[in-house]
Amino acid sequence: MKYAESLEMLVRMGPILFGVGFLAPLIAQSVDALGWQAPFGLPSIAFGLVVGTMLGLLARYRGSWV
Amino acid sequence: MSIGEGDLAEVSGAGMRAERAVAQRYLRRVPWEMVAWGLGNCLLWLSLWPLVFGGILPLWLGFLLATLSAILGYLPSHEAQHSIIGAEGTRWRWLNELVGHASLLPLAFPYRLAWITHRQHHAHTNHPDLDPDISNRGETWLRSAYRALRARQPGEGHCYARTIRESQHPKRDQALVESFVMQVLHFGVLTSAAWSGYAIEACLLWWLPKHLGLVYIQLFLSWAPHYPMVETGRYRDTRVWTCPFGTIASMGMEYHLVHHLYPKIPLFDTPKAFRAMEGLLLAEGIRDERSQQP
Numbered sequence: 001m002k003y004a005e006s007l008e009m010l011v012r013m014g015p016i017l018f019g020v021g022f023l024a025p026l027i028a029q030s031v032d033a034l035g036w037q038a039p040f041g042l043p044s045i046a047f048g049l050v051v052g053t054m055l056g057l058l059a060r061y062r063g064s065w066v
Numbered sequence: 067m068s069i070g071e072g073d074l075a076e077v078s079g080a081g082m083r084a085e086r087a088v089a090q091r092y093l094r095r096v097p098w099e100m101v102a103w104g105l106g107n108c109l110l111w112l113s114l115w116p117l118v119f120g121g122i123l124p125l126w127l128g129f130l131l132a133t134l135s136a137i138l139g140y141l142p143s144h145e146a147q148h149s150i151i152g153a154e155g156t157r158w159r160w161l162n163e164l165v166g167h168a169s170l171l172p173l174a175f176p177y178r179l180a181w182i183t184h185r186q187h188h189a190h191t192n193h194p195d196l197d198p199d200i201s202n203r204g205e206t207w208l209r210s211a212y213r214a215l216r217a218r219q220p221g222e223g224h225c226y227a228r229t230i231r232e233s234q235h236p237k238r239d240q241a242l243v244e245s246f247v248m249q250v251l252h253f254g255v256l257t258s259a260a261w262s263g264y265a266i267e268a269c270l271l272w273w274l275p276k277h278l279g280l281v282y283i284q285l286f287l288s289w290a291p292h293y294p295m296v297e298t299g300r301y302r303d304t305r306v307w308t309c310p311f312g313t314i315a316s317m318g319m320e321y322h323l324v325h326h327l328y329p330k331i332p333l334f335d336t337p338k339a340f341r342a343m344e345g346l347l348l349a350e351g352i353r354d355e356r357s358q359q360p
């Protein structure tokens with residue numbers, strides 16, 4: 001059953017892990033690729049981490065990305 | 067459970083015996099075309115990574131090919147889920163399992179989980195509580211796609227998760243281990259690539275194609291052939307229909323009824339098998355909706 005529990009924990013924590021681990025660098029690299037400037041003079045990766053983590057927390061809290 | 071040989075044992079009566087005799091002509095063939103399709107598609111998808119990362123293939127083309135690869139990834143595994151390539155204890159069993167696992171890689175979908183939940187789908191097709199694919203139900207294709215998307219959200223308690231949790235299948239624990247490994251592999255590759263400076267590439271080669279592929283598969287392989295996903299029963303849970311985009315675009319799902327009646331008939335033989343037993347099936351009262359559009 002440990003795999004069932006691990007899988008459930010992974011799913012529960014999934015949105016936050018996804019937000020920090022994948023969305024943050026994706027947002028940062030998209031900002032750079034589009035030639036945009038992150039607000040408040042933030043480095044793009046810091047902006048990505050803020051937005052990615054917030055989206056992940058929101059999805060975790062709401063139980064949904066959409 | 068209406069799977070393969072079990073199905074043949076269920077049939078009774080002259081009509082069914084005649085139907086079974088026709089079906090027998092299409093059983094027990096190793097579908098080598100599906101082996102080539104499954105392994106070739108997986109290799110194509112794997113090759114996209116070095117080609118795109120090395121700048122040989124433009125990312126937009128890599129994305130299109132990865133999406134096509136994800137769409138094409140399910141059906142070879144589906145043949146393996148029914149042990150059509152090699153049954154347990156036979157010479158080609160290892161190949162059956164290899165195709166089953168490898169072809170689902172572009173979809174980042176665990177084979178054993180698909181195997182167990184798909185058998186539940188066959189056993190309880192369209193049942194509101196017991197069919198794990200019931201989350202694809204919808205009045206329109208757009209509604210179905212949205213419901214399927216909603217069902218995949220982390221807090222929704224997906225029907226597949228419930229099915230595997232409640233399953234008494236002897237390979238349930240193995241399915242859970244494989245699901246865990248697949249999730250870790252998918253997430254590990256995405257994050258490793260992303261933090262190495264390839265987030266957009268990882269997104270367009272795996273994450274987005276996986277989701278687009280799942281939408282296509284849920285619509286064409288689940289929603290359309292079972293629409294409106296209400297009726298149950300051997301001849302009523304699946305319809306014969308005409309895909310407005312053609313048989314190839316539907317990936318042969320116009321004849322999905324034959325698969326539900328005789329799951330061990332290879333995909334490429336289902337149109338031939340349907341034509342051979344069409345009269346018998348019409349007499350049984352199948353849902354012939356070829357003149358209607360979904």
